[in-house]
Amino acid sequence: MALPWDFRPIEGARVRLELLVPDDVDALYAIQSDPAVCEYLLYEPRSRERVAEVLARDAGATRLASPDDFVQPAIRDSTGRLIGTMYLKLASVDDKTAEIGWLLDPQFQGRGYAREAAALVLDLAFGELGLHRVYAELDPRNAASVALCERLGMRHEAHFREHMWFKGDWADTGIYAILEQEWAGGPA
Ligand SMILES: CC(C)(COP(=O)(O)OP(=O)(O)OC[C@H]1O[C@@H](n2cnc3c(N)ncnc32)[C@H](O)[C@@H]1OP(=O)(O)O)[C@@H](O)C(=O)NCCC(=O)NCCS
Secondary structure, eight states, X not given: XXXXXXXXXXXXXXXXXXXXXXXXXXXXXXXXXXXXXXXXXXXXXXXXXXXXXXXXXXXXXXXXXXXTOEEOOEEEOTTOOEEEEEEEEEEETTTTEEEEEEEEXXXXXXXXXXXXXXXXXXXXXXXXTOOSEEEEEEOTXXXXXXXXXXXXXXXXXXXXXXXXXXXXXXEEEEXXXXXXXXXXXXXX
């Protein structure tokens, strides 16, 4: 496994993954303050101040070396505009496992950008990083996220019933995962 790994921009056909910069605060605030975007996220819609704090934390997360290290790059379109963020957290070094996550500006949903960005992250995870398994945790009611997992060829591995107290009610959690040899076969 190629650790430590220091973030470098990743270029796709239509999107580029780059570290967040302070100037992203307004675009990120527009996304993270939207109640529809946050419906199935662990956090409530964020204030601009909270977005600025989280952005500063995430912009400084540039190295994967130990469990819980993460990167949260911006997804930018060909104009350089921030259209969302990707997330990759090293869950275990010994088990070569990471968690993946995604967030897209509603104006840019429905065009395949999230799938392209996620595919870049899976290429990185199973290529350069040499990981063995990547998983996503989601609220099974989050149909767009479930569909994205399925488009990527991730398998539905688990469904925990009333697993967590979430925004005033019990909520289920779904786990989707993909192994290096499955990704080598390409997305579904
Ligand atoms: C989850 C999320 C990232 C999915 O975004 P998305 O836009 O549905 O996913 P993609 O960008 O891959 O786009 C897929 C759609 O674009 C369509 N599409 C259009 N042009 C396309 C192209 N050139 N290539 C691929 N797909 C294309 C696909 O057919 C698909 O449409 P469908 O949903 O009608 O089947 C988004 O809903 C989101 O940010 N939600 C809020 C945050 C959230 O819940 N995050 C996950 C927490 S677990």
